[in-house]
Amino acid sequence: MGEADRVEPGAGGVGRVVAALGLGAVLLLAGCGKDDGAGVRSQGSASGSGTGSGTGSGLAGQDLSGTTNDQLVLKAVADYKTWVVAEVDGLVADTAKFTDAVRAGDVAEAKKQYAPSRVRWERIEPIAGLVEEIDGAVDARVDDFEGVDDPAFTGWHRLEYHLWEKGSTAGTKTFADRLDKDLATLDQKMKGLEFPPAAVALGPAELIEEVSEGKITGEEDRYSHTDLSDFAANVDGSRKLFELLTPSLQAKDATLTSEITAGFAAVDKSLSEYANPDGSFDLYTALQAVDKTRMQAELADLSEKLARIPGVLGLKG
Numbered sequence: 001m002g003e004a005d006r007v008e009p010g011a012g013g014v015g016r017v018v019a020a021l022g023l024g025a026v027l028l029l030a031g032c033g034k035d036d037g038a039g040v041r042s043q044g045s046a047s048g049s050g051t052g053s054g055t056g057s058g059l060a061g062q063d064l065s066g067t068t069n070d071q072l073v074l075k076a077v078a079d080y081k082t083w084v085v086a087e088v089d090g091l092v093a094d095t096a097k098f099t100d101a102v103r104a105g106d107v108a109e110a111k112k113q114y115a116p117s118r119v120r121w122e123r124i125e126p127i128a129g130l131v132e133e134i135d136g137a138v139d140a141r142v143d144d145f146e147g148v149d150d151p152a153f154t155g156w157h158r159l160e161y162h163l164w165e166k167g168s169t170a171g172t173k174t175f176a177d178r179l180d181k182d183l184a185t186l187d188q189k190m191k192g193l194e195f196p197p198a199a200v201a202l203g204p205a206e207l208i209e210e211v212s213e214g215k216i217t218g219e220e221d222r223y224s225h226t227d228l229s230d231f232a233a234n235v236d237g238s239r240k241l242f243e244l245l246t247p248s249l250q251a252k253d254a255t256l257t258s259e260i261t262a263g264f265a266a267v268d269k270s271l272s273e274y275a276n277p278d279g280s281f282d283l284y285t286a287l288q289a290v291d292k293t294r295m296q297a298e299l300a301d302l303s304e305k306l307a308r309i310p311g312v313l314g315l316k317g
Contacts, residue, residue: 066198066315072248073197073313080244081195084124088187091120095183099176102159105169114163115226115280118156122233123240126206130193134186138179141220154178157223164223198315200241205306207238212299216292218284228274228281235271238306239264245309253312256305263302270295 068074098117101110121128121139129135136144138155145153148161158175162168214220215231242249242260250257270291274282310316 066201066310068197068313068315070248070313072251073201073245073315076244076248077195077197077200080200080241081193083240083244084127084195085191087120087124088128088183088190091117091124092180092183092187094120095179098159099180102163102169102172102176107163107167107169110159110169111163111224114156114160114224115221115229118226118230119233121156122230123237125210125234125237126199126203127193127195128186128190131186131189134182134189137182138186141222155182157221160221160223197313198310201245201310201313201315202307204238204241204245204309205303207234207241208299208303208306210234212296212303216296216299218287221284225283225285226281227284228271228287232271232275232281235264235267242306242309245313248313249309253308256308256312260302260305263298263305266298267295267302270298 094113095117098110098113101113125139139157140153140155141157142148142150142153142161147153148158148165154175156179159172159179162170162172162175211231211234215227215234218225218227220230221227242264246257271281273291274286276282
């Protein structure tokens with residue numbers, strides 16, 4: 001559930017984990033390792049953050065071998081996969097509204113649909129990253145390529161660049177078509193992946209780290225400045241995982257469960273100051289320095305607490 005360690009799909013139950021293998025070996029096992037030249041992120045580049053930037057989520061170097069017989073945890077894992085598969089189905093439909101506008105040459109509508117098209121992706125980002133070549137093709141940033149005109153630079157951020165920096169959809173049909181095709185592939189492959197309990201338990205903290213180390217800096221949606229929408233979606237995805245794991249976590253550490261609940265409430269309150277009635281968010285450029293500092297502290301505290309979940313659930317290797 002990151003971008004370095006990978007999970008083996010197929011029969012064998014939700015607890016079967018492939019750990020401590022090289023990235024290439026695991027991707028071959030997962031059937032996701034074919035590099036189609038789409039600008040797959042280099043090993044060590046996190047979540048489209050660009051080579052050497054060190055931001056984003058990832059479980060590189062972490063032990064994902066923890067297994068469990070806790071039926072509450074196993075139910076959470078199964079329910080999470082069901083939810084993720086539904087989210088990917090919705091992602092395909094949401095993105096089609098964006099790419100249809102791009103193909104129609106409607107810059108205003110495409111800009112309107114850009115942030116909403118990314119919400120479901122950001123909710124499931126670590127798990128979606130298991131399909132490495134799709135992750136790199138749809139969400140990589142320009143830092144991973146020779147420049148904005150590199151044909152290998154594809155996905156949301158290539159289209160974002162054209163819309164906001166060029167103010168035009170000229171020459172973008174190929175990239176819109178490619179984004180739709182890649183997400184259809186993700187939809188198909190996600191249904192065949194196993195979600196290991198250890199990775200699911202680590203997921204809530206990873207998503208919050210994705211916010212605190214990337215989204216909060218405004219580096220991802222650098223052309224549109226719609227980062228706060230991505231920020232909120234990452235928080236939503238983390239909360240969903242936490243809620244699914246809560247029955248088991250509550251039984252083992254009620255105090256931690258309460259502290260995490262309070263942590264989400266604090267982050268929600270801070271983010272709500274920039275939320276609009278229609279569900280959108282103000283541009284990142286509206287974020288005040290004092291609010292950014294407070295949010296970073298809240299996110300760090302929440303991440304630290306969420307990082308304790310695997311240990312409490314006995315899923316730390």
